Structure formats: structure tokens, C-alpha cells
Amino acid sequence: MPGRRTCFNIDTRHAKIIKGSKEAQFGYTVQQHEADGQKWLLVGAPFESSGEHQTGDVYRCPLDRKPATNCTRLHLEKVSLNNVFERKEKMRLGMTLASNPKDNSFVACGPLWSYECGSSYYSTGICSRVNSSFDFTHSIAPAFQRCETYMDIVIVLDGSNSIYPWYEVQDFLINVLQKFYVGPGQIQVGVVQYGERVVNEFRLDDFRTVEEVVAAAKNIDQRGGEETRTALAISVARYSAFKHGGRPDAKKVMIVITDGESHDSPNLRKVVEESEKDNITLYGIAVLGYYNRRGINPEAFLREIKFIATDPEEHFFSVTDESALKDIVDALGEKIFSLEGTNQNGTAFGLQMSQAGFSSHIVEDGILVGAVGAYDWNGAVLKETRQGKVIPPKSSYMKEFPEELKNHGAYLGYMVSSVISAQHGQLYVAGAPRFNHTGKVVIFTLTNSGNLTILYSLYGQQIGSYYGSELAPIDLDDDGLTDLLLVGAPMYFYKGWEKGRVYIYTISLQGFFIPDGTLGPSEKTHDSRFGAAMSTLPDLNGDGFSELVVGAPLEDNHKGAIYLFYGQQNSIQPKYKQRIAAGDIFPGLRYFGRSVHGMMDVNGDELIDLSVGALGAAVLLWSRSVVRVGISIHFEPSKINVFNKDCIRGGREVSCMLATVCLNITPRTPITDPKTVGIWLDDKFVVFSSVLLTDYTHPLIFSVNVGLQNADEGPVLDDGWPTSLQSELPFWNGCDNDDQCVPNLVLQSSSDLLDRRFYCKSRSTWPPCVHQRTSGERLVEASRRKVLVEARLENRGENAYGTILHITHSANLQFSSLVLKVCSLEKHPDLSLSPGLNCIYEGLEDILMQIIKLKM
Numbered sequence: 082m083p084g085r086r087t088c089f090n091i092d093t094r095h096a097k098i099i100k101g102s103k104e105a106q107f108g109y110t111v112q113q114h115e116a117d118g119q120k121w122l123l124v125g126a127p128f129e130s131s132g133e134h135q136t137g138d139v140y141r142c143p144l145d146r147k148p149a150t151n152c153t154r155l156h157l158e159k160v161s162l163n164n165v166f167e168r169k170e171k172m173r174l175g176m177t178l179a180s181n182p183k184d185n186s187f188v189a190c191g192p193l194w195s196y197e198c199g200s201s202y203y204s205t206g207i208c209s210r211v212n213s214s215f216d217f218t219h220s221i222a223p224a225f226q227r228c229e230t231y232m233d234i235v236i237v238l239d240g241s242n243s244i245y246p247w248y249e250v251q252d253f254l255i256n257v258l259q260k261f262y263v264g265p266g267q268i269q270v271g272v273v274q275y276g277e278r279v280v281n282e283f284r285l286d287d288f289r290t291v292e293e294v295v296a297a298a299k300n301i302d303q304r305g306g307e308e309t310r311t312a313l314a315i316s317v318a319r320y321s322a323f324k325h326g327g328r329p330d331a332k333k334v335m336i337v338i339t340d341g342e343s344h345d346s347p348n349l350r351k352v353v354e355e356s357e358k359d360n361i362t363l364y365g366i367a368v369l370g371y372y373n374r375r376g377i378n379p380e381a382f383l384r385e386i387k388f389i390a391t392d393p394e395e396h397f398f399s400v401t402d403e404s405a406l407k408d409i410v411d412a413l414g415e416k417i418f419s420l421e422g423t424n425q426n427g428t429a430f431g432l433q434m435s436q437a438g439f440s441s442h443i444v445e446d447g448i449l450v451g452a453v454g455a456y457d458w459n460g461a462v463l464k465e466t467r468q469g470k471v472i473p474p475k476s477s478y479m480k481e482f483p484e485e486l487k488n489h490g491a492y493l494g495y496m497v498s499s500v501i502s503a504q505h506g507q508l509y510v511a512g513a514p515r516f517n518h519t520g521k522v523v524i525f526t527l528t529n530s531g532n533l534t535i536l537y538s539l540y541g542q543q544i545g546s547y548y549g550s551e552l553a554p555i556d557l558d559d560d561g562l563t564d565l566l567l568v569g570a571p572m573y574f575y576k577g578w579e580k581g582r583v584y585i586y587t588i589s590l591q592g593f594f595i596p597d598g599t600l601g602p603s604e605k606t607h608d609s610r611f612g613a614a615m616s617t618l619p620d621l622n623g624d625g626f627s628e629l630v631v632g633a634p635l636e637d638n639h640k641g642a643i644y645l646f647y648g649q650q651n652s653i654q655p656k657y658k659q660r661i662a663a664g665d666i667f668p669g670l671r672y673f674g675r676s677v678h679g680m681m682d683v684n685g686d687e688l689i690d691l692s693v694g695a696l697g698a699a700v701l702l703w704s705r706s707v708v709r710v711g712i713s714i715h716f717e718p719s720k721i722n723v724f725n726k727d728c729i730r731g732g733r734e735v736s737c738m739l740a741t742v743c744l745n746i747t748p749r750t751p752i753t754d755p756k757t758v759g760i761w762l763d764d765k766f767v768v769f770s771s772v773l774l775t776d777y778t779h780p781l782i783f784s785v786n787v788g789l790q791n792a793d794e795g796p797v798l799d800d801g802w803p804t805s806l807q808s809e810l811p812f813w814n815g816c817d818n819d820d821q822c823v824p825n826l827v828l829q830s831s832s833d834l835l836d837r838r839f840y841c842k843s844r845s846t847w848p849p850c851v852h853q854r855t856s857g858e859r860l861v862e863a864s865r866r867k868v869l870v871e872a873r874l875e876n877r878g879e880n881a882y883g884t885i886l887h888i889t890h891s892a893n894l895q896f897s898s899l900v901l902k903v904c905s906l907e908k909h910p911d912l913s914l915s916p917g918l919n920c921i922y923e924g925l926e927d928i929l930m931q932i933i934k935l936k937m
Contacts, residue, residue, distance in 0.1 A: 089658050090621060090705045090797045091645060091691060093665045099142050099150045103697030105129040107140070110676045111694040112178040113683070116185040116213040120144040120683055122692055123187060124152065124699045125175030131158045137174030139189045141215060142699065144683040157189055160209040160220050165266030166197040172207070179441045179448070182680075185213035188221065188448055190438025198228035198433075199262045199418070204454065206437035223463040223470035224435035224452050230267040230418065233285050233331045235322040237314045239339035240304045241276035243371045246403060247303040250338070253406035254298050260414040263291045269331070270294050271322045275314035276306020286326030311343035315389070316352045319359060333361040334417060337389055340368040340403075342382045353389060364413070365390040370402030431456040431475055437463055442497045446529070447471075449509060451494025460493025462511045466529055473533035481523060481535050482516070491516035493523070498552040500524070500563035504592030508536065510566065512549025520548025522568055524594065537594055539568065539586065546570040546582070553615035557626050557648045563588055565597070565653065567629065569612030575601070581611030583631060585653060597652055602633050602644060603660060609633035611644070616677040619689045622647060622707045622799065623748075629653055630691060632674030637662055641673030643693055661702070663695065672696040706796035710787045711745035712806040720813040723777065738810070742785055748796070777882050780809035816879040825878030833869040834859035868894065
């Protein structure tokens with residue numbers, strides 16, 4: 082397979098290979114990028130390590146023709162969100178890249194970025210936006226949502242003298258704290274102790290981990306007091322504890338633990354109402370040890386604590402004594418953690434495993450992000466704008482992705498893109514390669530308010546083909562409107578092999594997506610995964626139409642290949658113009674074609690160059706200029722006159738003419754490195770030919786062929802343009818009418834046989850003469866052994882070409898010999914005897930023919 086190279090104007094002999102770590106998957110993605118006044122190649126390495134953690138990263142490599150390239154790691158693994166406990170291990174940063182040529186920024190995504198929520202890790206994904214100076218500007222995480230455990234909890238602890246023993250209360254406090262998921266983005270805890278006075282033992286933002294909070298709780302001593310001022314404690318906690326270190330958007334919870342009625346109970350109603358206005362959920366825990374030890378009826382106390390609790394049925398607890406507090410730890414934790422926030426559009430539970438950033442695409446007013454894991458792996462498409470994130474409700478997808486198929490895991494958002502339609506303007510496109518096992522592509526609109534409307538759906542044809550896993554819109558004629566949408570199905574099974582296929586859809590002026598054929602790899606390939614990567618390219622050959630490059634990374638036993646298809650009026654040429662295998666570039670390449678991109682002139686020759694990703698490498702392929710050579714031949718004279726002997730060749734008079742060959746070289750693409758083109762004749766290229774002609778009615782054929790002296794350097798000839806020319810040089814017929822001669826042939830003949838009448842004049846009594854018939858009869862004497870016949874053919878009109886004189890005789894005569902007396906204007910050099918006689922012009926014996934070769 083590597084030897085089956087087809088070539089046109091992508092240079093395979095001078096490719097530049099940028100090597101990186103195979104373990105880091107350097108080359109998984111490639112993206113040409115212009116920033117900081119220079120042209121770069123961005124290379125994703127999603128398995129790159131940072132210390133002991135495999136985070137992934139992106140490299141920038143200068144684009145030039147220098148043999149060595151030093152790539153710089155950008156260390157984008159620092160991407161982060163504030164106030165969350167995040168896990169970057171195996172987040173696969175650099176798995177997707179999207180460049181924005183408008184402001185020279187780019188986006189790199191790590192779809193497996195996760196953060197801790199309670200006992201779970203949610204893989205919502207994250208993207209890093211980098212400006213034109215390669216500085217990180219901000220993180221993009223449209224699927225990120227606050228944890229259900231995003232709470233500020235203040236524990237209001239009665240430390241008056243009646244609480245006994247204190248260590249039981251302290252153990253309860255420690256056990257409860259150990260149940261809390263304390264950390265950034267989750268729970269913050271503050272403790273207030275009160276009796277006659279109120280003291281903040283520690284504030285909400287003092288500690289960041291459970292260990293720190295527990296250690297602080299172990300050092301809380303009982304402060305004592307003769308009074309239990311619960312209303313004052315609640316009030317201080319409300320306006321002080323939640324204000325210092327509290328988070329405005331966190332859920333507020335206050336847990337009041339006391340063993341007796343408050344001494345400021347008249348103020349309770351006011352402080353409870355104020356707390357409820359501040360959206361604080363109040364829990365009340367009544368410790369009855371003091372009442373039980375003294376045999377006091379606790380009814381009034383219990384009513385007070387139930388009044389404090391926001392929902393007495395759910396938020397009120399009572400225990401017999403301090404030692405029994407440990408029995409409600411689990412129940413209290415369950416009640417608190419059941420306060421999971423949901424919103425009306427139902428997105429709270431659907432985006433936790435979104436993997437947003439599995440695909441990304443720059444659009445006019447933001448970034449489109451594919452989230453394949455959203456909604457039980459049915460997937461979703463999210464958007465990030467300057468105004469914030471756009472999350473369509475789950476109901477937007479229900480018609481096209483019904484609930485009964487959710488277990489199939491459609492993976493909507495596996496690839497995202499956009500098209501520009503004359504009818505609808507900008508439309509978004511997303512692939513769902515596992516929908517109903519055959520795959521699907523949806524075309525939709527998405528407003529910044531979250532209103533998603535699916536306009537069209539395209540469906541795969543084969544189970545497991547992964548239809549929709551790759552998308553490539555093409556504006557063929559660069560008029561600003563998308564002409565075609567190409568959909569990859571890299572696992573398409575054909576003739577026993579996983580060859581892959583690309584589907585072509587024409588976008589009509591009315592906005593419809595009309596099937597227009599398919600593209601495929603070479604018939605001789607096997608498991609190619611053709612269509613695993615695609616990229617549109619600006620015009621490469623000067624015909625005014627954009628091109629398409631398709632990756633087949635598993636071709637040739639996982640070495641890989643790419644295919645170049647040329648655009649044409651309204652479509653893509655169905656036969657690939659050039660196939661470039663990894664073996665044509667470098668024998669050690671593997672998975673060549675896993676990513677492709679080409680949008681800019683890399684080396685300054687005004688030609689679009691191509692970047693291709695491989696395992697541990699990125700390959701730069703240079704385009705070559707395309708030229709056309711126009712050929713014309715002019716003859717002087719315009720016809721061959723065999724009667725005009727105007728030249729001497731070898732001491733003989735011959736007819737000559739002059740053939741002038743004109744070559745017109747027209748560049749189809751820019752040539753910034755002009756070369757001197759030499760065209761000359763050399764003795765070794767001149768052929769002398771003596772031609773024996775019998776037919777002057779048919780012209781001579783002159784052929785001119787042009788080619789390149791060095792096919793590996795400089796421009797290439799346009800393979801759609803002829804490189805040879807055949808031109809006809811007719812003979813002059815010497816007649817008034819160039820097309821036709823009018824001869825006037827007169828034939829006279831005689832023989833030496835005796836005329837019967839002449840013979841019988843002296844032999845009238847001879848039997849044959851008795852009955853004499855008409856004249857013209859000939860007599861052959863018995864003694865005669867030879868008969869002579871003389872013929873005279875005369876042309877009294879215009880030239881008669883190809884004239885043949887036929888002489889017939891009876892079967893009892895045998896041809897003996899012929900004596901030529903006079904024949905035409907030329908002496909015939911070679912005459913073979915036959916029953917017929919041809920008098921042939923020798924005419925063009927010494928016409929000079931030259932074969933001209935073009936050198937560049």
C-alpha cells in the first residue's frame with residue numbers, strides 16, 4: 082500500500098515532521114493559528130503529564146521551513162474554577178482545539194475535567210481560552226453547576242451551665258462535622274456558642290477541609306452561663322456569622338442545639354421571621370437531659386424548638402439527653418443533604434457527567450460546545466457567550482431524541498459545527514453518532530436565551546458506522562454561504578472491511594439538505610477509518626473552488642493516510658485527486674491523518690499548506706504552485722507544396738517548411754519564486770525522418786509534448802490541462818479548389834496483335850477470314866509466344882492524386898514483364914511488378930521533423 086502514491090500539488094518529498102511524545106498523544110489534534118505577529122501550529126497532547134498527574138496540554142510550534150522546530154508547552158493545565166475542589170487528573174486537555182482568526186485567540190478543552198460534589202465526582206468538562214499573546218484569559222465551563230452540597234451551615238450551640246456533660250455535645254459536634262463535605266464549592270461551617278452572651282467560635286471561611294474544622298471543634302470549650310439567650314444567638318448568627326465569610330448564592334442552614342427554654346423568648350418570633358426572609362433554613366434540636374434529670378415537663382420547651390424549625394415535621398429533632406445526640410447524626414445529615422437545589426428547566430440533574438468540550442466550535446457570538454454525556458449520555462449542545470452560558474432545556478431535544486431511546490446513548494455533541502444558509506442565516510450542526518445505533522445529525526437554531534429549535538435531521542444508514550462523528554461544512558465558491566455539508570461515518574462497513582465513508586449534502590437556496598453522493602477511500606484499502614477527520618481547505622489548484630482533505634488514520638495497518646478531494650461547481654469531485662500515505666512521508670509514522678487542518682500560508686509562498694496529526698508527531702505538507710502550459714504550432718507555409726523544391730538536403734532539391742512552436746505558461750496559483758524557463762533544441766533531440774508517401778490527401782501530424790525536467794521541485798502542471806498538442810499540416814494539391822481537384826484523364830492503349838481486317842486483306846480465302854466481323858478483333862497466331870500491350874494515360878485537367886491504372890487479361894495469358902516508358906513528374910525509386918501499376922510521387926522524402934522538449 083505505501084507504494085501506491087498518487088500525486089498532484091501537495092509535496093510529499095519535503096514534508097516537515099515535528100516530533101513529540103507518543104505517550105502524551107502529541108498530534109492528537111492540530112490547528113493552524115496566527116497570533117503574536119507569527120504563524121503557529123497548535124498541537125494537542127491530551128495525555129501530557131504535569132508532575133504526577135496526567136492532565137494534558139497544548140504545544141505551540143513555529144511554522145517555517147527550518148529543519149528543526151522547538152515547540153513550547155503552554156501549561157494550560159492551570160485552567161481552573163474558583164471555589165471548587167477540582168480533579169484535573171486525566172481531564173484530557175488539548176483533546177479539542179478551536180482557533181478564532183478574528184481575534185487570534187483559541188480554545189483548548191479538557192472534557193474529563195471533574196470536581197467533587199459530596200461523595201461523587203462530576204465530569205462536566207472545562208475549556209481554556211487563550212488570547213493572541215498566548216496568555217490564559219478565563220475558563221469556560223458551561224456545564225458546571227453548583228454542588229447540591231453548596232451550603233453555608235452555622236451551628237448555634239448552647240453552652241450554658243445546664244449542658245452536661247460537655248464532651249457529649251462536643252462528640253456530637255465532631256460527628257456531625259465529619260458528615261459534612263467541607264471544601265471549596267461545597268459546605269462551609271461556622272460555630273456560634275451562646276449562653277448569656279454569644280461568641281463566634283470560628284467563622285464560615287476560617288477552614289477549608291473537614292480535618293481543619295474537626296480539629297477546631299475539638300478545641301471548643303464550654304463557655305457556660307446562667308441564661309440561655311437563644312433569640313440573641315439566632316440573631317447574631319443571622320447578621321454576623323452568615324455575613325462574614327458567607328457566600329451570597331450558597332444555601333444557608335442554621336442548626337440550633339439547646340437544652341432549655343430561652344430567656345429571651347419574646348424575641349424569637351422576630352428573629353425567626355428575619356431568618357426566613359434571609360432564606361435561612363432552621364433546624365432545631367432539643368436536648369431533654371436537663372428536663373429528664375429534674376422531672377420537668379418539657380412541652381413548652383419542645384413547642385419553642387418546633388417554632389424555631391422551618392419545617393417542624395422535617396427539621397425538628399429531640400433527644401433524651403446529651404449522650405443520645407450521637408443517635409441523630411445520620412438522620413440530621415440526610416435531612417440536610419436532601420436540600421438539593423433544582424431549577425425549573427430541569428437541568429440540575431442532567432449535566433453532571435456532560436463532558437462538555439468533547440467538541441468545540443467558534444461561532445459569531447461565542448463558543449459552541451458539545452456535551453456528549455449530558456442527559457444520560459444522550460448528549461447536548463451548550464454555548465458560552467460574553468453574557469454567560471446558554472443551556473437549552475432538556476425538553477428541546479425530546480422530539481428528536483425520545484425518552485425510549487435514551488439507553489442507547491446518542492452522544493449528541495460528539496462533533497459540533499455551523500453552516501451559513503441563504504434562507505436561515507447561521508445554523509448550528511451537531512452529530513449524534515450512536516443515535517438508534519445508526520447515527521444522526523441535527524441542524525438547529527439556538528438563541529442566547531436558551532431556545533433551541535431543531536430544523537432538520539439527517540440519518541445514518543448502517544448500524545455502528547458512527548455517522549455524525551465528524552462534520553465539515555464547505556463554502557465552495559467563497560461567497561459567504563455554505564454550499565455543502567459533509568458527514569463522516571468512519572466505521573462504515575463495506576465488503577468485509579471497516580473502510581469508512583463520507584456523505585455529501587447540498588444545501589439548497591431554500592435551506593434544504595439534499596443528499597448528493599458519497600466519498601470513499603481507495604478500493605484496495607481495508608480498515609481505513611476514512612472520515613475520522615476532515616478539514617476544508619481554500620482553493621489549492623486555482624480553479625476557484627475550495628477543497629476537502631479526509632483522514633484515514635487506520636489505513637495501511639494503522640500507519641494512516643489522507644485523501645485530497647477537489648471542489649467543483651456545486652459539489653466535490655467524487656474521485657480523490659491525491660492520496661498521501663504515511664509511508665510516503667516517513668516510515669515510522671502511525672495514525673497519520675487522525676487530525677487535519679489547513680487554512681493559511683505557512684511558509685510565505687502565498688499557497689495554502691496542510692497540517693496533519695499523527696501519533697507523537699505533527700506533519701507539515703507544503704503546497705506547490707500549479708501552472709498551465711498553452712501550446713500552439715504555426716506552419717510556414719501553411720501547406721506542403723511538393724512541386725516547389727525550395728531547399729537543398731544532401732545535394733537534392735526538396736520541399737521544406739518551418740514549424741514554430743509557441744508555449745504560453747499561465748500560473749493557476751501564485752508563484753512567488755520565479756524561475757528562468759529555458760526552451761531549446763539540442764542535436765540529441767532532433768529526429769530526421771524520410772517519409773515515403775502515396776497519399777497527399779491526408780495531412781502530416783505533428784505532436785508536441787511538454788513536461789517538467791524535475792518533477793520534485795518547483796510548480797506542477799495542472800493535471801486537468803492538456804500537456805500535448807497534435808497539429809495537422811496539409812499538402813497543397815495544386816488545384817484551384819483547395820478541397821478538391823478536378824482531373825481529366827485520357828487513356829489510350831494498343832497491342833502488337835494483328836487486326837483481323839488488316840490480316841485478311843491478303844488472306845481472304847483463309848477460313849477465319851471468310852466470315853469477317855467488326856473491326857477491332859485481334860488474331861493470335863499459333864506460333865506467337867508473346868503479346869505486347871502499350872497504354873498511354875494522360876491528365877488534361879488538374880492534378881490526379883492516387884491514380885491507379887488497371888490492366889486486365891484473359892486467363893490463358895500470363896504476366897511476363899513491364900517496361901515503364903514515362904511516369905509522372907517524379908522518378909519512382911521502387912517499382913514492384915503486379916497486374917496493376919501505381920505511379921507514385923516521392924515528394925516528401927526529405928521533410929524535416931523535429932521533436933521539441935520543454936525544460937523548466
